[in-house]
Amino acid sequence: MNIITSNFKKGQVHLRVTDSDDLWYLSHIIEPGDLVKGKTTRKMKIGDSDNAKVTKKTITLKIEAETIDTGAGATTLRINGKIKEGPEDIPKDSYHSISLEDGSDVWIEKPQWLSYQKQKLKEASEKKFTYLMCIFDREEAIFALTQKQGYEILVKITGDVPKKSKTNTITKDFHQEIIKALETYAGRYQPESIIVASTAFYKDDLYKKITNKDLKKKIVLAICSSVSERALDEVFRRPELAKTLEHSRAREEQLIVEELLAEIDKENLAVYGWDDVFKAGNAGAIKSLIVTDNFIQQKKEDKKYTELDTQMKHVDTLKGTIHIISSNLESGKKVDGIGGIAAILRYKI
Structure with missing residues (x-):
């Protein structure tokens, strides 16, 4: 995302969408009541009623947002609301929508920009650090690419399982298949680092067989307990990857959820579920509010x-932090499992 101009005193920002990740951020920044300006299309009839032709004309509208919906495939964001400014031939307060996609310019005006909303803008506008991940054992491998709000599974591949007498070996072809996939995805996505994790010693054997020097110097080895999407989250939390993943938003979310769950286990500084979080918020006790995008949508x-x-505004006013977690991540699924909203407290209540 490019921030073209910003004037938070007037509540105004002008943004340009640069990738589909930005739409996820905007879906949690734009709220009902915000004024949103952008380009859209309108069907127009040209000619008399007998020979009229319908054509589409590009126009610029400012609408007061009422609903914000992510389109199919999460490649568009549709904001619907009443028209507040536009061409003279379009009646004010009639309904129209603005769809945002990669390359769209959008102007957003709020009565007040909260700290967490400014932080979301900052995150979206920062350099996108991409990490390629491969976790594998002797039977299967999962390749994933990190995104600003989580990760995307690229492919899952399965190797030929050796006979029981050779259970601690991996077939040569499977090793080469993994290496070939690493080379392909590294060339396509140009990741900052490549994390290769495995159970047992498989990662070390694989690493020795990599002859591509450019590929090899990007690889960081780690340990995982299994080959699954849950294991991807486990790898995010590995202490030996703290430096490598320092710019990963997904890792930050993993760690804050782990802190939350640890406090819940200790029956100490944590609450979860809407009623208890609401009470803690009213008491001014929330240090970190954690909410999933599924909960927000519901x-x-x-x-x-x-x-x-x-x-959220109350927590923000009292200098608490707000974390919006993607429900597509394992950490988000864990929070959804306890009600979709939780909080780490400043003090026990």
């Missing part, structure tokens, strides 16, 4: 987003 669908928004 509140919007239930027409109860205002109460969540009010609570």
Whole structure:
């Protein structure tokens, strides 16, 4: 995302969408009541009624947002609301939508920009650090690419399992298949680092067989307990990868959720579920508010987003931090499993 101009005193920013990740951020920045300006299309009839032709004309509108929806494939973000500014021939307060995609310019105006919303803008505008991950054992391998809000599974491959008498070996072809995939994805995505993790000693054997020097110097080895999406989250938390993944938002989210779960296990400085979080928020006790995007979407669908928004603003005013976690991540699924919203407290209540 490019921040073209910003004037938070007036509540105004001008942004340019540069990749689909930006749409995820904007879906949590734009709220009902915000003024959003952008280009859209309108069907127009040209000619008399008997010979009229319908054509599409590009226009610029400013609307007051009412609903914000992610399109199919998460490649568009659709904001619908009443028109506040536009061409003279379009009636004000009639409904229209603005769709954002890669390359779109958008102007957003809010009564107040909260700290976490400014932080989301900052995150989206920072350099996108990409990491390629491969976790494998003697039977299968998973390749994933980190994104700003998590990771994308690229492919899962399966090797020929040796006979029981050779259970601690990997076939030569499977090693070469993994190396070939690493070379392909490294060339396609140009990752900052490549994390190769395995159970047992398989990673070391694989590393010795890599002859591509450019590929080899990007690789960081790690340990995982299994080959699964859950293991990807495990690798994110490995202490030996702290330096390598210092720019990974997914790692930050993993760690904050781990801290939350540790406090819950100790029955100490944590609450979860809407009712208990609401009480803790009203008491001013929340240090870190953790909420999933699924929970936010459900509140919007239930027409109860205002109460969540009010609570988030209250936490922000009291200098608490707000973490919006993707429900596609294992950490997000864990938070969804305890109600979709939780908090780490400043003090026990």
